[in-house]
Amino acid sequence: MERIKGRLGFGCMRLPLNEGDVDIPAFCDMVDLFMESGFNYFDTAHGYIDEKSEGAVRRALCERYPREAFVLTDKLTGSYFKCREDILPFFESQLQECGVDYFDFYLMHSQNKSSYEHFKRCGAYEVAGELKASGKVRHIGISFHDTAEVLAEILDEQPQIEIVQLQVNYLDYDSPSVQSRLCLEECKRRGIPVIVMEPVKGGRLASLPEEAQALLDKAKMGSAASAAIRFAAGCDGVAVVLSGMGSIDMVRDNARAISDFKALDEGEQKTLERVRKMLEAESLIGCTNCRYCVKGCPAGIKIPDLISCYNKTKLGDWCGKYYYERHTDGAPKPDDCIGCGACEDICPQGLDIRRILLDIHNMYDNEADESDDGTRNNKATDLDKETDGNDASISEGLEDKADGILYAVQNTLLGERESLYSDIPATMESPDGFRRIVKHMTRRNLALKFINNPKILLTIIGITMAIIVLISLFTG
Numbered sequence: 001m002e003r004i005k006g007r008l009g010f011g012c013m014r015l016p017l018n019e020g021d022v023d024i025p026a027f028c029d030m031v032d033l034f035m036e037s038g039f040n041y042f043d044t045a046h047g048y049i050d051e052k053s054e055g056a057v058r059r060a061l062c063e064r065y066p067r068e069a070f071v072l073t074d075k076l077t078g079s080y081f082k083c084r085e086d087i088l089p090f091f092e093s094q095l096q097e098c099g100v101d102y103f104d105f106y107l108m109h110s111q112n113k114s115s116y117e118h119f120k121r122c123g124a125y126e127v128a129g130e131l132k133a134s135g136k137v138r139h140i141g142i143s144f145h146d147t148a149e150v151l152a153e154i155l156d157e158q159p160q161i162e163i164v165q166l167q168v169n170y171l172d173y174d175s176p177s178v179q180s181r182l183c184l185e186e187c188k189r190r191g192i193p194v195i196v197m198e199p200v201k202g203g204r205l206a207s208l209p210e211e212a213q214a215l216l217d218k219a220k221m222g223s224a225a226s227a228a229i230r231f232a233a234g235c236d237g238v239a240v241v242l243s244g245m246g247s248i249d250m251v252r253d254n255a256r257a258i259s260d261f262k263a264l265d266e267g268e269q270k271t272l273e274r275v276r277k278m279l280e281a282e283s284l285i286g287c288t289n290c291r292y293c294v295k296g297c298p299a300g301i302k303i304p305d306l307i308s309c310y311n312k313t314k315l316g317d318w319c320g321k322y323y324y325e326r327h328t329d330g331a332p333k334p335d336d337c338i339g340c341g342a343c344e345d346i347c348p349q350g351l352d353i354r355r356i357l358l359d360i361h362n363m364y365d366n367e368a369d370e371s372d373d374g375t376r377n378n379k380a381t382d383l384d385k386e387t388d389g390n391d392a393s394i395s396e397g398l399e400d401k402a403d404g405i406l407y408a409v410q411n412t413l414l415g416e417r418e419s420l421y422s423d424i425p426a427t428m429e430s431p432d433g434f435r436r437i438v439k440h441m442t443r444r445n446l447a448l449k450f451i452n453n454p455k456i457l458l459t460i461i462g463i464t465m466a467i468i469v470l471i472s473l474f475t476g
């Protein structure tokens with residue numbers, strides 16, 4: 001911890017882009033300004049920016065500054081390993097991609113109740129301990145998204161955790177799902193320093209509705225982002241506030257907010273409280289654009305982009321509909337959702353994504369679904385029934401049989417699973433996740449795609465023939 005300079009960290013998940021790639025010259029300028037401003041903490045992960053973040057960090061930071069000049073955090077992400085043997089090669093590839101021979105902090109990424117089970121099952125914490133002993137990792141930590149109770153359980157079981165990365169911002173501070181305040185208290189009680197992530201909630205608190213910004217202006221609190229960062233930095237036990245900066249102006253603004261850091265006074269706290277109430281009244285969807293859900297969506301829906309359009313439209317911004325049309329032009333729409341739930345399993349914000357997609361569909365597409373005779377032709381309404389009544393429509397006995405068959409298919413095809421579902425994150429690797437996706441695929445006639453795979457078809461034909469032979473043997 002002593003090597004960290006200042007309380008602002010550079011989150012490398014929203015770097016400036018140029019034609020789809022990280023704009024390295026712009027990123028170099030941002031790194032230089034950040035370092036000149038007296039900060040040195042950088043945070044990356046393999047999956048950030050479609051796996052381009054680590055390489056960009058190497059080029060803009062690690063190849064341009066001596067190793068002792070910066071502190072670098074990388075993460076072990078659950079979707080990149082399926083067993084213990086996968087972890088070391090993955091870790092070595094991260095070192096290589098970043099161009100360093102050690103990480104200052106190595107975090108078990110996005111821990112929650114279910115991902116923690118995956119990490120434990122694969123011995124990830126033991127491997128992290130070995131990496132620390134070898135000097136390739138200086139400190140072990142976690143980034144965390146779940147309740148304070150789950151956090152306490154993990155910290156009890158893994159005493160080697162030295163740092164915790166938590167989502168803290170004034171909108172989520174007392175939210176029942178994020179529980180920032182309770183999680184902060186849990187860390188403080190154990191003397192574990194906290195790195196704050198999402199202080200501006202994926203940009204949502206950086207750009208406020210006019211009325212809310214007017215409140216900040218009246219209180220002379222500066223930009224919306226700097227007010228949010230000051231709130232997070234002022235919380236007890238916070239060592240560093242990460243900001244996912246995407247432009248040199250953001251670096252300048254964030255650096256100023258922390259360099260001249262003054263904790264919010266009582267009047268400013270009250271102003272933020274009023275802003276929070278205004279934002280809650282708008283009931284915007286709290287997506288942070290982390291994009292974890294995108295990669296594993298079998299329907300290929302650009303979930304965060306559609307949510308962003310929806311939020312814009314809710315704020316009365318005409319371009320919400322315009323961008324919705326751009327994002328769905330020749331691309332999957334909300335009603336292409338097959339209801340598998342993979343996105344909800346992985347969403348750190350705990351969003352009810354299937355329900356949200358239905359709302360988005362109703363906002364933008366419902367008119368188009370009126371057929372000529374006025375009757376509805378609405379796939380999303382079918383989804384509504386599925387997600388609402390979900391399994392109630394299937395009698396228990398039938399469901400049990402279906403589950404049995406699906407388990408049999410799962411076991412038979414275990415070797416095939418990776419190639420079939422290579423883009424589905426680790427959370428879907430549990431029998432329950434696998435079963436749900438197959439069940440929903442079946443309901444949505446996507447079973448046809450499943451059956452069309454020659455390897456699967458041959459396996460099913462083989463099993464059927466074996467059963468027929470056995471039956472004919474027994475019946476003489």
Ligand code: SF4
Pocket residue numbers: 296297298299300301303336337338339340341342343344353354357
């Ligand atoms: S439920 Fe499945 S298909 Fe629907 S958006 Fe989520 S991941 Fe995609």
Ligand code: SF4
Pocket residue numbers: 286287288289290291292293294303304346347348349350351353
């Ligand atoms: S919906 Fe959830 S997982 Fe997807 S980008 Fe938003 S916050 Fe991240």
